[in-house]
Amino acid sequence: MSNDHASTSVTPATETSALPTFTRRAVVTASASSLLAGGLTARPALTAPAFLRQGEKITIPLFTTENDPNSLNFFERTISAFQEQYPDVGVEITLYQDENQLEYITTAFETGTDLGIFAPGSANIAAWAKQGYLLPLTPMIQRIGEDDFLPGTRIVVDGEDYAMPVQSNASALWVRRDLLDGAGLPIPTTYEEYLGAVQALHGKNGLIGVSSGVGAVPQLTLQYFTPYIHQSGWDYFDHAGNLTFDQPAVLDAINRFVEIMKYTSPSLYNATFQDILTAFISGRAVFGTFPGRMGVNLAAQNPELAEKVTVVAASAKP
Numbered sequence: 001m002s003n004d005h006a007s008t009s010v011t012p013a014t015e016t017s018a019l020p021t022f023t024r025r026a027v028v029t030a031s032a033s034s035l036l037a038g039g040l041t042a043r044p045a046l047t048a049p050a051f052l053r054q055g056e057k058i059t060i061p062l063f064t065t066e067n068d069p070n071s072l073n074f075f076e077r078t079i080s081a082f083q084e085q086y087p088d089v090g091v092e093i094t095l096y097q098d099e100n101q102l103e104y105i106t107t108a109f110e111t112g113t114d115l116g117i118f119a120p121g122s123a124n125i126a127a128w129a130k131q132g133y134l135l136p137l138t139p140m141i142q143r144i145g146e147d148d149f150l151p152g153t154r155i156v157v158d159g160e161d162y163a164m165p166v167q168s169n170a171s172a173l174w175v176r177r178d179l180l181d182g183a184g185l186p187i188p189t190t191y192e193e194y195l196g197a198v199q200a201l202h203g204k205n206g207l208i209g210v211s212s213g214v215g216a217v218p219q220l221t222l223q224y225f226t227p228y229i230h231q232s233g234w235d236y237f238d239h240a241g242n243l244t245f246d247q248p249a250v251l252d253a254i255n256r257f258v259e260i261m262k263y264t265s266p267s268l269y270n271a272t273f274q275d276i277l278t279a280f281i282s283g284r285a286v287f288g289t290f291p292g293r294m295g296v297n298l299a300a301q302n303p304e305l306a307e308k309v310t311v312v313a314a315s316a317k318p
Contacts, residue, residue: 006195034305053058059090061116065098068297098217098272109133121219122163129162136160171223171314174280174295178308179207187312190258194287201286202263209263211285213271220273224289227314228253281305289314 058141062079066072079091101120108115111126128134139152143159153165173194175187175305179201184304188194214221229235232253234244244250261269264285268275273290280288281298283305288294299306 012273033246057088057090059092061114061118061181062091063096063104063115063118064093065096065101065119067095099215099221102218119166120283122155123218126157129155129157129160134162136162137164138234140164169223169291171227171289171291172311173293173314174290174309174311176286176308177310179286189312195256195259198260198263198287206284208265208279208285209287210260211268211276211288211290212261213268213276214261215269215271215277217272220271223291228257231314254267 031215046305062075064071064075066075068117075093079093082091083089102124105115105120105124107113107116125134129136138159138161141149141164146154149165150168153168154161155163173188177187180187180197183197183200185197185200186193188197201207202209212224214225229245229250230251234247234253236243236245238244265279268279276288276290277294277297279285280290280294281302283302295306295309295311
């Protein structure tokens with residue numbers, strides 16, 4: 001969901017993203033954070049921790065990369081509902097960026113800065129838990145119900161949950177039907193048709209073939225590159241932890257991805273999620289790769305263009 005992307009691919013490359021977790025800096029922070037996570041649910045209220053019954057006023061930091069109006073509105077409503085039950089606890093939202101998120105978090109750990117509630121990429125959570133930086137969230141996960149979470153989205157270390165799964169993204173291919181119809185091209189169902197369409201239309205009337213990208217945000221590159229790996233029949237590692245990224249079919253997948261990326265804007269070689277959204281929603285691209293938030297934002301920001309757009313699975317090969 002970060003910066004208007006919905007953080008964490010078809011044949012679906014599933015990336016669990018926006019996994020809120022809590023620092024170990026203060027038990028006070030963790031207790032209230034767990035309550036915040038359930039602020040708008042109809043589940044039974046938890047017993048107030050002892051420190052709240054003492055009437056002590058505290059402020060919990062909430063760090064997020066979510067800067068779109070809908071997400072910020074959700075945070076404000078959730079915090080307001082939480083504070084009706086715990087008026088002595090404030091929650092202060094701080095925005096940070098996808099591209100410097102990992103550096104920001106690492107520096108905070110090194111300097112002893114309390115991050116309170118924050119939503120990092122999933123790749124580092126297990127290591128941070130083992131290093132003692134995070135508090136386990138097992139009681140909250142159990143209260144919600146373990147069966148409520150999609151398989152593979154929980155992060156369990158030594159029997160304890162250390163993140164609250166929020167979403168599991170599947171990227172799709174957004175298509176300008178009007179441009180393909182005008183050029184006599186079909187909606188692509190194969191990689192060859194997809195590549196042929198971006199080659200044919202890239203550069204026409206100032207268009208780019210595809211709004212997609214790579215960049216300094218680790219989750220972004222994984223989001224748009226991983227489908228090609230999965231479509232080759234392989235992955236980075238197998239279930240036993242053995243390397244599979246070195247298979248010849250994976251190199252073919254990399255070459256297919258590189259070939260498609262020749263037909264985007266050079267500025268998207270260092271993209272953020274918002275850049276990819278903006279390029280497609282503004283009408284500059286024939287294709288766009290993004291999860292469902294592309295459609296939501298397109299309909300809200302450019303409804304006339306939305307009428308000319310459809311969405312399909314990313315073309316697979318072989």
